[in-house]
Amino acid sequence: MEGIDYSVKYLQDIKFDRLIFSEKVEIKRSGRLTPPLSLEQASSSNGRSYTRQFNIAMYDKHEWLCGCQHYNALFCFPSLLFGGGHSWTIKGVTDLKHLNEKVLKHEKSSKHICNIVDLSLLGKVNIAAEIDSGYKLAIEKHNNQVKKNREILSKIINCIKFCGKFELPLRGHDESTSSKNPGVFRVLLDLVCENDLNLQTHLNSATVFKGTSKTIQNELLESILNVCKTKIVNEVQNAEYLAVMCDETTDVFDKIQMVIVLRYELKGKAVERFCCFLNTINQTAEALSCILCKELELLIKDHPHKLIAQSYDGAAALSGVNKGVQARVKELYGNAHFVHCYVYQLNLILEKATSQNSNVRVFFNSISRIPAFFSNSPQRMAALDNTAGRRIPRPPQHAGILKAEQ
Numbered sequence: 592m593e594g595i596d597y598s599v600k601y602l603q604d605i606k607f608d609r610l611i612f613s614e615k616v617e618i619k620r621s622g623r624l625t626p627p628l629s630l631e632q633a634s635s636s637n638g639r640s641y642t643r644q645f646n647i648a649m650y651d652k653h654e655w656l657c658g659c660q661h662y663n664a665l666f667c668f669p670s671l672l673f674g675g676g677h678s679w680t681i682k683g684v685t686d687l688k689h690l691n692e693k694v695l696k697h698e699k700s701s702k703h704i705c706n707i708v709d710l711s712l713l714g715k716v717n718i719a720a721e722i723d724s725g726y727k728l729a730i731e732k733h734n735n736q737v738k739k740n741r742e743i744l745s746k747i748i749n750c751i752k753f754c755g756k757f758e759l760p761l762r763g764h765d766e767s768t769s770s771k772n773p774g775v776f777r778v779l780l781d782l783v784c785e786n787d788l789n790l791q792t793h794l795n796s797a798t799v800f801k802g803t804s805k806t807i808q809n810e811l812l813e814s815i816l817n818v819c820k821t822k823i824v825n826e827v828q829n830a831e832y833l834a835v836m837c838d839e840t841t842d843v844f845d846k847i848q849m850v851i852v853l854r855y856e857l858k859g860k861a862v863e864r865f866c867c868f869l870n871t872i873n874q875t876a877e878a879l880s881c882i883l884c885k886e887l888e889l890l891i892k893d894h895p896h897k898l899i900a901q902s903y904d905g906a907a908a909l910s911g912v913n914k915g916v917q918a919r920v921k922e923l924y925g926n927a928h929f930v931h932c933y934v935y936q937l938n939l940i941l942e943k944a945t946s947q948n949s950n951v952r953v954f955f956n957s958i959s960r961i962p963a964f965f966s967n968s969p970q971r972m973a974a975l976d977n978t979a980g981r982r983i984p985r986p987p988q989h990a991g992i993l994k995a996e997q
Contacts, residue, residue, distance in 0.1 A: 597618055597621050597624070598624060598659065598661065599624065599657065599658075599659035599661065599662065599666050599671065599683075600659070600661055600662075602618075602671040602672065603671065603680070603681075607671075607672045607673065608673075615672075615713060615714075616713065616714040618672070619672075619710060619713050619714055620714075623655075623656075623657035623668035624657050624658060624659065625647070625650040625656075625657060625658060626658050626659075626660050627645075627647050627658075628645045628647075628658050628660065628663055628664075628665070629645075629663060630644070630645035630663055630664070630665075630685060630687065631643065631644050631645075631687075632685070632686070632687040632688060634688055643687040643688060644687075645665075645687060649665075649690075653694060653698075655667055655668055655669055655698075655703075655707065656668070656694075657671075659683060662682070662683045663685070664682065664683025664684060664685050665679075665683055665684045665685070665690075666679055666680060666683050666684075667679035667680065667697065667703065667706075668710075669703065669706035669707050669709070669710045670702070670703060670706055672706070672710065673705075673706040673709050673710070674702075674706075675700070675702035675703065675705075675706060678693075679697055739789070742789065743789065743790060743793045743802070744802065746783060746787065746790050747780070747802040747803075747811070748811060748815070750776055750779045750780055750783065751776065751808065751811055751812065751815065752815070753779060754775050754776055754779070755815075759775045760774065760775060761774055761775060761776040761808055762774040762776065762805060762808070763775075763777070764980075766803075766805070776803075776808065777803060780794070780803065820866075820867070823853065823864050823866065823890075824889065824890060826855070826857055826862065826864075827853065827855055827890045827891065827897075828890075828891075828894075829857065830855040830856055830857050830862075830897065831856055831897065832855060832856050832897060832899050833853065833854070833855045833890070833891060833897045833898050833899065834853070834854040834855065834898070834899060834900035834901065834902065835851065835852070835853060835854075835883070835887065835898065835900070835901050835902070835927075836851070836852040836853075836854065836901075836902045836903075836932075837849060837850065837851050837852075837879075837883060837901075837902075837903050837916070838850050838903065838904055838932070839871075839874075839904075846870070847871060847874070848868045848869060848870055848871070849868070849869040849870075849871050849879060849882060849883075850865075850867075850868060850869075851865075851866040851867055851869065851883065851886060852864070852865055852866060853866050853890075854900075855897075866886065867886070869882050869886070876914055876915050876916050876919065877919075879916050880916040880919040880920060883916060883920065884919075884920065884923060887920075887923075887924070895923065895924050895925075896924075896925075896926055897926075898920075898924040898926060898927045899926045899927065899928065900927065900928055900929075900930055901917055901920055901921075901927045901928070901929055901930070902929070902930045902931070902932050903916060903917060903929075903932060904932045917929040961983060962983045965983060966983075
């Protein structure tokens with residue numbers, strides 16, 4: 592663009608904002624035009640007539656002022672480039688009598704001030720490019736950190752899944768760094784760290800999220816459970832038939848929980864899934880059926896006909912014909928036929944067979960009294976906790992309930 596006359600007429604005809612960066616810088620480098628103008632204006636004051644003439648010193652007084660011999664008028668150089676100030680960019684200013692007033696008014700306008708700033712920054716720093724580059728770098732850094740965090744978290748989750756697959760307890764009695772038995776999960780993480788520098792660095796330097804505390808372990812277990820439940824729900828919704836199996840079990844804290852297992856057909860194959868453990872308020876048929884029906888509603892709310900079978904043990908609360916759980920469920924799900932638990936029937940057969948031997952009967956009767964011996968006395972329970980560190984689960988009371996039903 593060298594050799595081009597950047598006259599006011601030229602600046603009016605071009606679209607400055609559409610020029611490439613180098614062309615804009617070249618126009619700024621060339622600077623404003625300050626030609627002598629034959630600008631005159633006849634005036635009178637106190638009965639005396641005189642002629643006002645343009646003084647070229649005005650260019651030095653106002654650095655933004657430029658002139659055009661073609662129009663024989665004054666213009667604003669920054670406004671010609673960036674727009675604004677109609678009288679200073681289109682026709683120019685020729686009123687010498689009120690020139691100072693017009694100059695002061697234009698200099699105070701916000702648009703003129705912005706144009707001055709834009710012109711002064713032009714060519715020094717490409718702010719748009721710098722902001723865009725910095726924004727991209729920030730996004731790239733964030734994505735790399737997210738990718739790294741996901742890799743670390745996936746390795747921690749894999750260790751938890753390993754423990755779950757082989758039914759290994761995650762935590763030990765003492766998970767401190769100096770402990771000789773911190774638990775399977777912590778030992779497994781240490782083993783992985785020996786071959787993974789990123790994980791080792793994370794565990795040694797992390798201050799916000801390390802992923803080894805019992806709270807995080809529980810939250811990860813809960814998240815894994817939610818993923819499994821979501822998959823089971825999707826499979827049940829795609830299955831044509833569903834059967835539910837329930838039983839009660841006592842955990843190590845001597846609390847009775849209800850176990851739900853689902854069995855359904857998927858793509859021509861029978862699939863059996865553990866659904867959940869549920870804490871029961873009491874052992875009545877009403878409480879148990881309420882819990883079970885809530886779970887079934889989540890699975891087959893819109894397709895109650897899918898439930899074609901239900902199976903429980905011989906407890907009256909579960910298998911009672913009139914007011915048991917199976918009867919209450921069948922009221923809501925008409926196709927849910929009750930099937931006796933074969934494991935419970937086998938248990939009854941073994942119980943009847945072994946009861947014919949007095950020595951065996953005395954042996955099992957003595958074993959069944961051991962939990963009652965401790966649970967009936969707080970002092971004995973405390974002594975057991977201090978000695979063994981755990982409690983003895985109570986045996987199921989199905990036999991007594993069954994006799995009451997009969």
